[in-house]
Amino acid sequence: GESVGLHLPTLSVQEGDNSIINCAYSNSASDYFIWYKQESGKGPQFIIDIRSNMDKRQGQRVTVLLNKTVKHLSLQIAATQPGDSAVYFCAENGDKVIFGPGTSLSVIP
């Protein structure tokens, strides 16, 4: 069936290093992808999105890469800061929205 999954459930990164969070999706008809950040005790918040006609999109310190050939999505965070510690979800928007299980990012000071 359709699914969005993450390769790494937890990730620990030294402050200042770059972080890469991966996501696999199986619905090739999905045409819009979003990364959300969920801080402890809060609801998810939009970080960055990408449409299926793009393979890269950059924001402030974040970059999303989309590889449609292998149905893979990644979120790169540059110069990771303690405030980046959170759970990160990818979501695919096709005929419905499907969220992945999330990756917990811990930043080591």
Added chain:
Amino acid sequence: NAGVTQTPKFRILKIGQSMTLQCAQDMNHNYMYWYRQDPGMGLKLIYYSVGAGITDKGEVPNGYNVSRSTTEDFPLRLELAAPSQTSVYFCASSFGQGAYEQYFGPGTRLTVT
């Protein structure tokens, strides 16, 4: 704008009790959603609505009911609470389906004992 608001923030229910989780948004969004999030897990869609008067089941609708009488409000009703419904509940809204982000409320932490 207040965005998406949810009440209460916390609630403890006894098995068999009923309650309504409130959700409101002031962004004039057509689409509204209810999710549950179990510890260490992702979001599971309970119900959603594409506009006032229209609701539809999501992935895990059993044990819940919803209504959408106005664009702003989307309450979630638990009729006979069960321990399996212990979770954090998030309400969200979006302008539309497809290429639109969802805006989430702060969540309601529910414990059923």
